[in-house]
Amino acid sequence: MNGNRFLKSLFGNNFQNQSSYPEENTNMKLTLKNFEQSPQLYARIAGMLYLLIIIAGVFGQLLVRNKLLVYGDVAATAGNIMNSEFLWRVGISADLIMHICDLPVMIILYYLLRPVNKKLALLNLSFNLIQTAVLVINKLNLLAALFFLKDTEYLKSFSPDQLNSLSYLSTKLHDFGFGIGLIFFGFVCLIEGYLFFKSRYFPKTIGVLMSIAGLCYLTNSFVLILVPQFADITLLMPCFIAELSLSLWLIFKGVNLSIWKNSASKNI
Template sequence: MPPVQRYARVAGVLYLIIIVIGLASEALIRGRLIVDGDPDATAQHILGAQFLWRLGIAGEDVLLICAVGLTALWYVLLRPVDRRLTQLAIAFAFMSLAVESVGALHLHAVLTPLLGGAYLQSADPALLHVLAYQSVVAHAHAFGLALIFFGVECLLIGHLIRRSGFFPATIGVLMQLAGLCYLVNSFSMILSPALQSVLFPFILLPSLVGESTFCLWLLIKGVDVAAWTRRTNAVRSEVTP
């Protein structure tokens, strides 16, 4: 198997891990334990399923590790299309991951007031529940901001895919649609929370379809090695005196 095909397969595996962890964390962990607008019920659920909450935190950390590796592989795979545009996409990707990492810290912080040491024993339990819930809210806002940068990344990655010749142009269109949906969701969260509550989660269905399609293509088909090689050789010939 040519090295670039191995890179494509590894990218597909990392993408699959990211998608599975993301869906499981949202639907099976945070979706089960967080009660919207109710700090006391949320605290009781988390305290009653501490290992599940910790598992979600660990999953988020694994997701971030995989995302860093996937971002590096985007540069390897898409650089022959347009090096500068690929670098711009990578910059947005790392900005998104930096913000998402801050959001992950808020998931860690949820347990601090709920399981605090002696210095918190005299505090009002209701206040501690509110503090924990504030960390939940802070994570949601940080994640929404991260998706703005990720949405721009998807637009750029989709454009590079459409121009590549070694990935189907249709996947590029789907990735750009995914990026647009992420942007609409995040900006509606900022500008009109009422509208965002109506749009979510349906606004993100095209994003799931686009990213899942690209992931499966990487796993099953990979990259058109001959087309990628021709594109790479053409770039090398342009820079060689």
């Protein structure tokens, strides 16, 4: 298949040869002017990156940490981490890839939702930046869980049981750090849900789903902090459904161009 025809089938009529946009070739900055020329393209890029975020997140949490961590059993957890050190490191790397992808997604969503309410879109971007920063720093706890189990000279003053306990403590700190980061993301989902609902160029269903996701994130995180014995990851299932729906909609549908451009022209 011709390359241009393939890209047109994926991104719609907004795709053109780069040679037809000499001004864009010399200025690759994501400005509102550039964005207005191809919002559908950026929407699809955001959707694909969002899908990658979901895949990386599921891999790191469900296929790595849930597989290796034995909650309540310090020795078994330490043994699993040491026996699967490379998998543990791959899980951390997947999380970091997820957070790297967060940045372009949040910027694109800011531009997509800016016509609805500029101040709320900026507030949403701010919450998103905070949650990403918190979650990235929180990865140090996962590295610490591994470092405490290494046979290094500076750890000789600790007994094996103490090191196993410190490693396990690091994984618990990661759980709570993750919950704290998701408080900010809960507000992201609530704001995005409102903006999607009011936009008219996204389906209202997406807005409702994202709002429900925000409530679930907030509930789960505060339950984890206040009454951790009642914390249950199944509470986050609506979040998975909402975010997967959003990513797929962005990939295959994007935005209603005529309505988006009309809204954007009124809110420059």
